[in-house]
Amino acid sequence: MLNGAYTLLITPFDEKMNLDEEGLRILVRRQVESGIHGIAPLGVTGENPLLTEQEIRRVVEIVVEESDGKCKVAPDTCSNNLSQTISRINLYADIGCDYSVVFAPFLVMPTQAGVINFYEQLAKSSKIPLIIHNAPARVGINIEHQTYSRLAKNENIIATKDGNKMMDYLAKILYLTQGNRLVFSQERTRPPILFCLLVDTV
Numbered sequence: 001m002l003n004g005a006y007t008l009l010i011t012p013f014d015e016k017m018n019l020d021e022e023g024l025r026i027l028v029r030r031q032v033e034s035g036i037h038g039i040a041p042l043g044v045t046g047e048n049p050l051l052t053e054q055e056i057r058r059v060v061e062i063v064v065e066e067s068d069g070k071c072k073v074a075p076d077t078c079s080n081n082l083s084q085t086i087s088r089i090n091l092y093a094d095i096g097c098d099y100s101v102v103f104a105p106f107l108v109m110p111t112q113a114g115v116i117n118f119y120e121q122l123a124k125s126s127k128i129p130l131i132i133h134n135a136p137a138r139v140g141i142n143i144e145h146q147t148y149s150r151l152a153k154n155e156n157i158i159a160t161k162d163g164n165k166m167m168d169y170l171a172k173i174l175y176l177t178q179g180n181r182l183v184f185s186q187e188r189t190r191p192p193i194l195f196c197l198l199v200d201t202v
Helices: 021-033 053-067 082-095 112-125 145-151 167-177 191-196
Strands: 006-008 038-040 100-103 130-134 157-162 182-185
Touching (some): 021 053, 053 082, 082 112, 145 167
Parallel strands (some): 006 038, 100 130
């Protein structure tokens, strides 16, 4: 079940800017021991753009290994290249991840129809369920309510991670999806309000 608290995990580096594998293992163990429900590596907090493909794979392997099924693993995928995004998501699946959190395409600023097509193509090809990541301040576009409503009908799109801080925006998403899909919120300062709105995860 996708709910509770998920940690957006940092990626530690050593003094030579190489991936600090032992440091990463320590971080994951601490999260598991604290009772966290899920770990989300490779997001913006996880320095995704700075990592090589080999490092990305290694981060995911370590998180899956150290979490050992005690919590969910949902790495971010951040690319405006459709085939690359599909390949990376299915790599995560093969390693043993539960879900993938997927940004809308950045820089190209697609229309809402383009956003729908992007996620529907991903959902068709993905081996694991997807979580839409709406981050308008970082991507340059906002995923509109009606777009969410359309995508919520896809069985392989199970949740939304929304970076908007407007409570009315979040409330409308919850209303339009009518409980068909779970909603994550990145708003960290007002969790009591979020849970009153029936947001599933923070």
